[in-house]
Amino acid sequence: MLAPHSLLESQLPGPPFHASLQRALREQQTLLDSAGVGIVFLRQRCVVRCNQRYAEIFGYDHPEELNELTTETFYPSREAFRDLGRAAYPVLAQGETYRVERPLRRRDGTLFWGSLTGRLINPQDTSEGSIWIVDDIDAQRRAQAALDAAVREKQLLFDSAMVGIVFIRDRRLTRCNHHFEQMLGYQPGELAGCSSRQWYASDAAWHEAGARCYPQLAAGHSYEGELELCRKDGTPVICEVRSKAIDPANPSQGSIWITMDITERKAAQAVLARTHEELERQVQDRTRELRETVDNLHREINERKADQDRIYWLAHYDALTGLPNRTLLAERAQQAIRVAQESGTPLAVIFLDLDHFKHVNDSLGHRVGDALLVEIAKRLRAVVRDKDTVSRLGGDEFILLLPGANAHGAARVAGKLQDASRQHYQIAHHELTMAPSMGIALFPQDGADFDTLTQSADVAMYRAKLDGRNTFKFFTPEMQAQSVRALQLENALRRALERGQLHLHYQPQMSLATGAVHSVEALLRWQHPQLGDVSPAEFIPIAEDSGQILQIGEWVLRTALSQLKIWRATAFPGLTMAVNLSAIQFRQPQLPELVSRMLSEFQLPPDCLELELTEGVAVDDPHAAVSTMDQLHARGVRMSMDDFGTGYSSLSQLKRFQIFKLKIDQSFVRDLGNDTNDRAIVSAIIRMAQALGMRTTAEGVETAGQLSFLREQGCDEAQGYHFSKPLSAPELEAFMRRQLT
Numbered sequence: 001m002l003a004p005h006s007l008l009e010s011q012l013p014g015p016p017f018h019a020s021l022q023r024a025l026r027e028q029q030t031l032l033d034s035a036g037v038g039i040v041f042l043r044q045r046c047v048v049r050c051n052q053r054y055a056e057i058f059g060y061d062h063p064e065e066l067n068e069l070t071t072e073t074f075y076p077s078r079e080a081f082r083d084l085g086r087a088a089y090p091v092l093a094q095g096e097t098y099r100v101e102r103p104l105r106r107r108d109g110t111l112f113w114g115s116l117t118g119r120l121i122n123p124q125d126t127s128e129g130s131i132w133i134v135d136d137i138d139a140q141r142r143a144q145a146a147l148d149a150a151v152r153e154k155q156l157l158f159d160s161a162m163v164g165i166v167f168i169r170d171r172r173l174t175r176c177n178h179h180f181e182q183m184l185g186y187q188p189g190e191l192a193g194c195s196s197r198q199w200y201a202s203d204a205a206w207h208e209a210g211a212r213c214y215p216q217l218a219a220g221h222s223y224e225g226e227l228e229l230c231r232k233d234g235t236p237v238i239c240e241v242r243s244k245a246i247d248p249a250n251p252s253q254g255s256i257w258i259t260m261d262i263t264e265r266k267a268a269q270a271v272l273a274r275t276h277e278e279l280e281r282q283v284q285d286r287t288r289e290l291r292e293t294v295d296n297l298h299r300e301i302n303e304r305k306a307d308q309d310r311i312y313w314l315a316h317y318d319a320l321t322g323l324p325n326r327t328l329l330a331e332r333a334q335q336a337i338r339v340a341q342e343s344g345t346p347l348a349v350i351f352l353d354l355d356h357f358k359h360v361n362d363s364l365g366h367r368v369g370d371a372l373l374v375e376i377a378k379r380l381r382a383v384v385r386d387k388d389t390v391s392r393l394g395g396d397e398f399i400l401l402l403p404g405a406n407a408h409g410a411a412r413v414a415g416k417l418q419d420a421s422r423q424h425y426q427i428a429h430h431e432l433t434m435a436p437s438m439g440i441a442l443f444p445q446d447g448a449d450f451d452t453l454t455q456s457a458d459v460a461m462y463r464a465k466l467d468g469r470n471t472f473k474f475f476t477p478e479m480q481a482q483s484v485r486a487l488q489l490e491n492a493l494r495r496a497l498e499r500g501q502l503h504l505h506y507q508p509q510m511s512l513a514t515g516a517v518h519s520v521e522a523l524l525r526w527q528h529p530q531l532g533d534v535s536p537a538e539f540i541p542i543a544e545d546s547g548q549i550l551q552i553g554e555w556v557l558r559t560a561l562s563q564l565k566i567w568r569a570t571a572f573p574g575l576t577m578a579v580n581l582s583a584i585q586f587r588q589p590q591l592p593e594l595v596s597r598m599l600s601e602f603q604l605p606p607d608c609l610e611l612e613l614t615e616g617v618a619v620d621d622p623h624a625a626v627s628t629m630d631q632l633h634a635r636g637v638r639m640s641m642d643d644f645g646t647g648y649s650s651l652s653q654l655k656r657f658q659i660f661k662l663k664i665d666q667s668f669v670r671d672l673g674n675d676t677n678d679r680a681i682v683s684a685i686i687r688m689a690q691a692l693g694m695r696t697t698a699e700g701v702e703t704a705g706q707l708s709f710l711r712e713q714g715c716d717e718a719q720g721y722h723f724s725k726p727l728s729a730p731e732l733e734a735f736m737r738r739q740l741t
């Protein structure tokens with residue numbers, strides 16, 4: 001390599017001058033070598049000399065390699081080379097420094113940005129050439145380009161962001177994007193330098209927002225939250241805000257705020273919330289309604305179930321006593337019959353009817369009657385076993401179903417029922433006794449099914465009634481026929497009065513002292529066109545059971561009194577009339593009143609009427625009987641005790657009765673001729689009557705022998721076929737007239 005100074009030295013003149021020149025040249029060479037930039041001397045646009053750096057910039061190892069090279073080599077194209085020449089020449093010619101940055105070309109052909117600074121060595125003489133300083137600014141240019149791109153991108157982001165971006169320093173806007181201005185309704189640039197107070201509704205709101213956000217920013221945190229801002233026109237904007245200090249350590253750097261208008265979103269959310277709330281409320285309402293409906297449904301179902309239970313109960317039980325009714329009885333009976341059939345075990349049915357229950361209803365009222373039935377039901381239930389059924393058919397009729405009971409067992413139950421009924425029932429202040437008449441039917445002989453069994457038991461019960469009540473009877477086939485007749489009679493009897501089938505016969509009662517007819521007894525007769533003459537002994541109990549006796553009895557009393565009125569008005573002024581009174585009539589509270597009214601109707605004195613009672617009148621309620629007797633006695637009406645000796649009257653009872661006369665029952669009179677017992681009884685009755693101040697009449701006197709015994713014993717009157725059968729009114733009148741003569 002050739003040292004630069006040796007070249008310079010060889011071209012330079014003389015020694016003194018030469019030394020200083022050489023020194024200047026060395027200094028220049030040092031300068032060139034140590035310069036950090038490329039330096040080149042050109043003449044005629046060719047390299048005269050360059051330094052090491054210049055060679056390096058263009059990819060050469062030694063500056064000498066570039067000597068004589070045209071500078072076109074360093075440009076990307078001939079065009080670029082010429083362009084530069086054209087641009088540089090006028091400036092250089094002025095003696096000024098020309099500066100430019102251009103793409104240049106290295107030795108290997110790669111391009112790079114270089115900065116060129118040129119100047120003519122002697123502006124007056126361009127042939128002296130120029131000096132250029134060249135620097136490789138490629139890296140610098142690339143960095144600048146990258147920086148420019150980044151800045152452009154940022155600006156683009158800033159300008160086209162869909163959020164408001166604001167830079168604030170000391171609560172004043174330093175910069176904001178267009179979106180922020182738009183959001184608050186300002187023109188571009190209108191907010192520049194403004195205090196942020198501008199977009200708050202009030203000082204208070206501004207201070208409050210500051211107090212909320214800045215401590216966070218100062219602490220290095222970002223603030224995220226909602227702020228209510230205010231548009232230029234005063235309308236509120238709700239913003240979601242995110243803010244951060246640019247440099248938390250240096251608050252004076254300010255902060256950046258990203259804001260987003262969420263007013264619509266908030267409104268939509270509010271609407272949504274309201275809708276949701278409304279929906280929730282509706283759901284709750286519907287749920288409540290549904291719950292109520294379900295509750296109502298439950299209640300209705302329960303009520304319906306209770307109704308159904310009640311309906312079932314009413315359909316199967318007797319409302320008054322709570323006992324099973326006929327329907328339930330029939331169900332149980334059918335079941336019991338099946339079991340009896342399959343297992344060959346016995347089964348009994350008892351039909352129970354209370355004796356004279358109707359009197360309780362008639363005289364004491366239905367309340368007492370009902371209360372009595374309830375007590376009786378309890379007593380019946382207490383007597384039987386659990387597996388037995390006690391049912392009430394209505395009225396005073398009960399049916400007992402006794403599975404497993406044979407004749408013996410049924411009789412025992414019937415006996416127990418009788419025993420139970422002997423104790424009185426206390427209903428309010430009434431002491432009542434109520435005896436049952438019972439009929440028993442056995443499976444299978446008296447009926448193979450429920451209906452037949454109960455019918456048979458009913459028939460047997462009826463027979464028990466006819467046989468003096470307060471008893472029980474087993475069903476027999478003969479009873480069947482009799483009961484059919486009883487039913488026939490009951491039906492026929494309903495029409496008997498209106499069809500004029502009833503009339504009275506009269507039987508004289510003879511005074512034993514005078515032999516004259518002292519009084520006559522009215523005896524009821526029923527002539528039915530098909531059934532013929534029906535005995536009062538047969539139809540009176542039926543009339544009593546069916547309640548027809550009251551109407552019939554009243555008719556008898558009126559007819560007898562009207563006849564007496566005629567007879568007394570004609571030939572027999574002292575004649576008295578005996579009228580039989582059923583116990584049921586006697587228990588009528590209005591009886592004394594009825595009797596008095598009828599006597600006055602016929603203008604007859606009360607003592608011309610004699611009411612024949614039976615001992616049965618006092619059985620159920622002795623107090624009431626005594627009271628009625630007292631009332632009748634007070635009205636002057638006479639009473640006689642019919643069929644005396646067959647009933648249960650005690651002497652102590654008799655004493656209290658206002659009885660005028662005892663009629664000795666014909667059963668004692670019949671055998672007076674040969675039965676010493678009857679003689680004793682009859683004479684005892686007569687003496688007892690005398691002792692009590694009562695008169696006596698003997699019934700059923702058929703023979704002279706009977707008559708003479710009675711006369712001997714001091715009997716007052718006699719009645720019987722010996723004197724006369726019961727006769728029609730005209731016949732009796734004829735009889736009496738014969739007696740008078």
Ligand code: C2E
Nearest residue numbers: 523524536537556580581582700701702719720721722726
């Ligand atoms: P009673 O009041 O004891 O009547 C006497 C019954 O004996 C009458 O039967 C009569 O015909 C019958 N008799 C009379 N003398 C003799 C006799 O010498 N020998 C026999 N064997 N019998 C004689 P009758 O008329 O059939 O009446 C039967 C019963 O019917 C009566 O018994 C009486 O209890 C009842 N009765 C009759 N008429 C009425 C009435 O109008 N009202 C009521 N409640 N009962 C009446």
Ligand code: MG
Nearest residue numbers: 521580612642
């Ligand atoms: Mg009589």
Ligand code: MG
Nearest residue numbers: 642643663699
């Ligand atoms: Mg009699």
